[in-house]
Amino acid sequence: MKTEVYTWRVSADLKTSLEREARSRKVPVSTILDLAAREWLKASTEENDGEAEQQRLHRAASSCLGMIAGGDPSRSENVRRTVRSRLERNRGR
Numbered sequence: 001m002k003t004e005v006y007t008w009r010v011s012a013d014l015k016t017s018l019e020r021e022a023r024s025r026k027v028p029v030s031t032i033l034d035l036a037a038r039e040w041l042k043a044s045t046e047e048n049d050g051e052a053e054q055q056r057l058h059r060a061a062s063s064c065l066g067m068i069a070g071g072d073p074s075r076s077e078n079v080r081r082t083v084r085s086r087l088e089r090n091r092g093r
Helices: 012-025 029-062 075-091
Strands: none
Touching: 012 029
16 A cells, blocks of 8 residues: 655656556556666665675685785795795796
8 A cells, every 4th residue: 555655856758758658558657656666676676786795705705815824024025036936946947
């Protein structure tokens, strides 16, 4: 049962289109507006659900990103030498 009232202004061409659609479906304009609002809300919710999923994935991934735990505080200073020595070792040089 509809008990609430919501009023807003629309352009003349939008009003004409709404009335034409209501006549073609043989329903009141309020039914057309109700359907349009429900469809918009559903689509909006689905978009937000996708956004929530992205946020969840970012949180899960963030636990894998960032600093590498290790015992060598000068690791960043020595990274070039360390990487080169590992590459040479792996390539048999």
